[in-house]
Amino acid sequence: MLTFEGKGIQAGVAIGKIKLWQKDAQTVKRRHIDDADAEMHRFSLAKEEAAKRLSALYDKALVEVGADGAAIFDIHRVMLDDGDYLDSVENIIRSEEVNAEYAVAATSENFVSMLLETGDEYMMARSADVKDISELLIKILTGADSSIVDDNELMIIAAEDLAPSETVQLDKSKVLAFVTEKGSANSHTAILARTMNIPAIIGVKIPDDCDNAPAIVDGASGKVYINPTDELREEMEKILAEEKSRRLLLEEMKGKDSLTLDGKKIKLYANIGNTKDLVLALQNDAEGIGLFRSEFIYLGRDSLPTEAEQFAVYKKVVQGMGDKKVIIRTLDIGADKQADYFNLCREENPAMGLRAIRLCLTRPDIFKTQLRALFRAAALGNLSVMYPMITSMAEVKRIKAIVKEIEEELTRDGIPYKTPEQGIMIETPAAVMISDKLAKEFSFFSIGTNDLAQYTLAIDRQNPCLDEFFEFHSEAVLRMIELVVKNAHKAGIWAGICGELAADTTITETLLKYGVDELSVSPSRILSVRKKIRETDIGNINLK
Secondary structure, X not given: OEEEEOEEEEOOEEEEXXXXXXXXXXXXXXXXXXXXXXXXXXXXXXXXXXXXXXXXXXXXXXXXXXXXXXXXXXXXXXXXXXXXXXXXXXXXXHHHOEOHHXXXXXXXXXXXXXXXXXXXXXXXXHHHHHHHHHHHHHHHHHOOOOOOOOXXXXXXXXXXXXXXXXXXXXXXXXXEEEEXXXXXXXXXXXXXXXXXXXXXXXXXXXXXXXXXXEEEEEOOOOEEEEOOOHHHXXXXXXXXXXXXXHHHXXXXXXXXXXXXXXXXXXXXEEEEOOOXXXXXXXXXXXXXXXXXXXXXXXXXXXXXOOHHHHHHHHHHHHHHOOOOEEEEEOOOOEOOEOOHHHOOOOOOOHHHOOOHHHHHHHOHHHHHHHHHHHHHHHOOOOEEEEEOOOXXXXXXXXXXXXXXXXXXXXHHHOOOOOOOEEEEEEOOHHHHHOHHHHOOOOOEEEXXXXXHHHHHHOOOOOOXXXXXXXOOOOHHHHHHHHHXXXXXXXXXXXXXXXXXXXXXXXXXXXXXXHOOOEEEEOHHHHHHHHHHHHOOOHHHOOOO
């Protein structure tokens, strides 16, 4: 038996055969062409086909892995229309009189090199996206499409790496797990693997001679066993049976209250990114929507969504949830979510740049359009609005002034509306430190632990080199959560959590002891969190 150890990024056990998968060698030959216009037309057709495929991948990912996992395909669709990229391809075709696939390959190489040379972690991560869309274009131009899984046997996929577009195409009925040599715990592929609920391990290179060998993947320990012993197989089969039993038990949580043993009712909501996610939220018995990521309305298109378009989306979400609460976060474009038509300047550190509420306050035309649509939708159901990335009371003053303008405009125009309950996301240390003042201005807090941890620990959560230092359970972060909840309750408002920490059942007791009133998680995590809540007696929790 051979044992390999890497880093588990999705727990679970898989027993089956290894299938080594390697990317098709993209050997692109340079050919002289006589008609540049004809070659540009050929490229345009390939670009249209690529856009269609990315749209199909986006739709498939929405159903299977939700908005977070699908977001990468919106990013790819936007990058496919990047002016600099397209200009480079056209310039190479016309000036060098070469075939389109060669021009795409050359452009990709140049752009990847430039991005890597910046030394900026965000820009370096984008180089993988440039490679992905370039490979898609070349496959279409050369007709070299291929499928990862082309047989009916259940397999454990082992590869150097898997691009998001490849991962989402995996037929989950055939793929038991995947093991990759490269990747990080926060990469798009890792997120997709987790949301698809496929056991996954990174940092392991499986030897070529292990293709088709029987294997076991233990995502919890990060170990891969090739040619396992009968004893180990029996042990892992027991674990698999226990996992199946746990899943069946979780189904019993549907229809039950998220109530602790000592009687505290916790609001257990779902995080979603679009109307299609409503089905998943309702199927998993969400008590409301704690985070609707409105920025996905803006991605994957060439222009700003109109007020009417946004109103239609918000209306569908609100009406789809009936009398249940729907909390919609205002636009959070910036950082890792970009749209070219915003014409944002390139930033050295976009995670700390012009994003979220800062962008909205500097582009009030965009902000007002969204608020008008939200206030109109609020008249149709239980809608609340929350503002992201708040850092100062000055921002609050500006937000309230714009809200007043919206109320006056809608009243003057005779348009039915309702001023919704308003809250803010606490995701910066600045907001934590003035949370006592902020609590007097809003109706609720929602703590975004992903960014709060990133800014508190001064660690780029997208940087794989820093995975070992990124600690969601950091004492500093937990103390901040405790302080925010305390200040919220002093002011008579509720406080919840909508970041990754909300779904981490190893920390649920601590959060409940702090007095957290609401937890908003991905739909697939609702039942397991409810089970933990119902097993918890807050009065008997002793925090060390």
